[in-house]
Amino acid sequence: MQSSSTNNKNSKAQQARRRFLQKLGLLGAAADSYTLLELQAKTTASAASGDKRWGLLIDTSKCASGCDACVRGCNTEHGIDASDSDLTRAQWIRKIDLKDKLTGKESSLPVMCQHCDSAPCVDVCPTGASFKRADGVVLVNKHTCIGCRYCMMACPYKARSFIHENLTEQKPSAPRGKGTVESCTLCVHRIDSEQDMQPACAVACTDEAHSAIVFGDLNDPDSNISRQLQSAGGSQIRSDLQLNTGVRYHGL
Amino acid sequence: MCPERAFGLWAILWLLLASGLGHASDEGPIIPPASFGDQCVADTEIMRKQHMSLLNHQRDETVIEGVRGNPFSLVGCVNCHAQKDDNGQAIRIDAEGQFCESCHAYAAVKIDCFSCHAALPEEGFGNTHEVIGLNTPVIAPLAAADPAKHFSHQQRQVLQSHRVAAGPHNQLRGNAALKNIISTHTTEHQRPVNSDTR
Numbered sequence: 001m002q003s004s005s006t007n008n009k010n011s012k013a014q015q016a017r018r019r020f021l022q023k024l025g026l027l028g029a030a031a032d033s034y035t036l037l038e039l040q041a042k043t044t045a046s047a048a049s050g051d052k053r054w055g056l057l058i059d060t061s062k063c064a065s066g067c068d069a070c071v072r073g074c075n076t077e078h079g080i081d082a083s084d085s086d087l088t089r090a091q092w093i094r095k096i097d098l099k100d101k102l103t104g105k106e107s108s109l110p111v112m113c114q115h116c117d118s119a120p121c122v123d124v125c126p127t128g129a130s131f132k133r134a135d136g137v138v139l140v141n142k143h144t145c146i147g148c149r150y151c152m153m154a155c156p157y158k159a160r161s162f163i164h165e166n167l168t169e170q171k172p173s174a175p176r177g178k179g180t181v182e183s184c185t186l187c188v189h190r191i192d193s194e195q196d197m198q199p200a201c202a203v204a205c206t207d208e209a210h211s212a213i214v215f216g217d218l219n220d221p222d223s224n225i226s227r228q229l230q231s232a233g234g235s236q237i238r239s240d241l242q243l244n245t246g247v248r249y250h251g252l
Numbered sequence: 253m254c255p256e257r258a259f260g261l262w263a264i265l266w267l268l269l270a271s272g273l274g275h276a277s278d279e280g281p282i283i284p285p286a287s288f289g290d291q292c293v294a295d296t297e298i299m300r301k302q303h304m305s306l307l308n309h310q311r312d313e314t315v316i317e318g319v320r321g322n323p324f325s326l327v328g329c330v331n332c333h334a335q336k337d338d339n340g341q342a343i344r345i346d347a348e349g350q351f352c353e354s355c356h357a358y359a360a361v362k363i364d365c366f367s368c369h370a371a372l373p374e375e376g377f378g379n380t381h382e383v384i385g386l387n388t389p390v391i392a393p394l395a396a397a398d399p400a401k402h403f404s405h406q407q408r409q410v411l412q413s414h415r416v417a418a419g420p421h422n423q424l425r426g427n428a429a430l431k432n433i434i435s436t437h438t439t440e441h442q443r444p445v446n447s448d449t450r
Contacts, residue, residue: 048318133318141315142368170370172327177368192320 053136054186055218055246056202057225057234058109062212063205065108068095070213073204074112077187078174090161090176092184093201098252107252110201110213113138113159113184114237115246121151121160130181136218136246137188142180151181156238159183186215186246218246281358284351288332288378293323303329326365331373344371 071093075082080090093112099105115138121130122138129144130151140151140160152160160183163176170176173189187199198206202213216225228234234248286292292299294306306324313319333351335343345352346366356363 046319047313131316133316135318137318139315143311143315166367169372170368172330172370172372172374175368175370180368188318189320192318 048133048135048137048192050134051219053218053246054191055115055136055216055225055248056186056199057214057216057228057248057250059212059214059232060107060109060249060251062210063108063110064210064212065097065106067108067208067210069204069208069210070110070201071095073200073207074184077171077190077200078185079169079171079176084165088164090163090182092159092161092182094158109249109252111157111159111237112201112247113155113186114157114243115184115186117244117246119243120154120156124150124154126150133188137186138183139185139188140181140183142175142177142182145180147179147181149181155183156241156243191215281354282349283354284333284335284349286332286351287335292332293328326369327374330369330371331377334371334373342372346371 072082074080074093078092080092082089084090093110095108096111097106097108115132115136117132117136119130119132119138122132125131126148127144127146129141129146130138131141132138147162149162152158152162160181162181163178166178167176174185176182187197187201190197190199198215199213202215205211205213214225214228216223218226218229220226221230228250229248232250234250235252236243236245236248237252294302299306303324307326307329310319310322310324311326313322314325329352330345334345335350337343343350344366346363347353348357352363352366
């Protein structure tokens with residue numbers, strides 16, 4: 001009897017607690033909606049939108065073997081010192097030459113972060129530092145990166161680099177530092193800032209008169225990249241992994 | 253004790269006291285003035301105490317959401333506050349005696365920003381129209397003007413403690429006031445306006 005009354009009291013206390021927590025939750029929800037409104041009220045800049053999915057289309061028939069303009073463009077843009085030791089230097093884009101043993105066909109292509117829709121690096125990151133933005137760009141939040149390098153192990157494209165040494169003379173638009181992992185950012189600082197801005201690699205490729213790299217919105221059927229994909233097609237590297245990459249290759 | 257000796261002792265005591273008092277009235281670090289503009293993105297009092305929380309808040313918005321161009325950016329700090337040497341070369345903002353370092357050394361707080369972020373201003377900053385904008389109070393006095401628009405709830409609460417004048421925004425305090433501001437915000441009623449800032 002006594003125990004049942006104690007139970008009763010307990011359950012009443014629990015109910016009260018539940019009500020209290022519910023109220024708190026409501027208050028929290030109200031506060032959340034308020035924050036959203038607040039964000040919308042911003043006039044100076046807008047957030048990355050899920051309506052877009054940024055991607056690259058690389059035409060390997062236009063990409064010249066021995067040309068590394070995109071790599072140099074990327075290095076200059078992000079202040080990457082290419083003269084560092086091969087063992088430790090950062091590499092956001094690699095040029096790869098392929099030869100089909102059967103047909104003898106040779107092709108050359110740049111490989112960078114493929115900005116996967118279901119990115120393995122995001123899956124394995126223990127701190128949430130490796131993340132995918134609403135517009136599909138996969139980034140490292142270096143403020144939360146602990147440099148464990150799980151993402152580097154998980155990436156099937158070997159797209160990420162770890163910074164081993166202290167750096168100086170970073171670019172204002174590209175903060176980089178020792179102890180963190182980094183990779184291609186699709187030049188977010190450029191594409192966020194102004195409309196029709198292209199990533200540095202695409203600009204460098206066009207300047208070299210190859211125009212092998214097309215950047216654009218994969219979700220927009222009228223964008224240059226979507227139209228080219230529709231007419232000429234584009235494949236994913238390691239498509240067997242079904243990662244739905246944002247970087248596509250034509251002519252492989 | 254002979255009077256000369258007593259005087260000597262007093263003199264020594266005075267000297268000790270005076271030097272002690274000298275330390276007590278230390279006026280703090282010598283912070284170099286900004287190279288551009290005469291109005292920061294928020295009042296000096298707020299910037300001194302809250303710059304890290306303002307920076308952190310905007311940092312997350314920029315890195316995760318891709319919102320760019322808002323006022324509390326580290327690049328913005330460096331652009332305006334980095335000094336130039338006699339040859340016109342920019343000096344690192346974390347170098348000894350410079351804007352960030354002078355205060356941080358005084359407060360014994362290590363700056364971690366510039367192991368990754370550029371400590372020198374953007375190339376060509378100062379030659380563009382942006383600087384002209386800074387001479388007029390861009391977002392000044394930001395917090396007083398419209399805290400609801402620019403800060404998160406937590407930041408508003410912190411900023412509340414800095415507001416000396418009992419303006420209408422002091423209604424923000426407490427949960428009831430929070431509910432109040434939420435309802436006024438969502439139904440788009442006119443919110444209280446601080447007359448002296450608009």
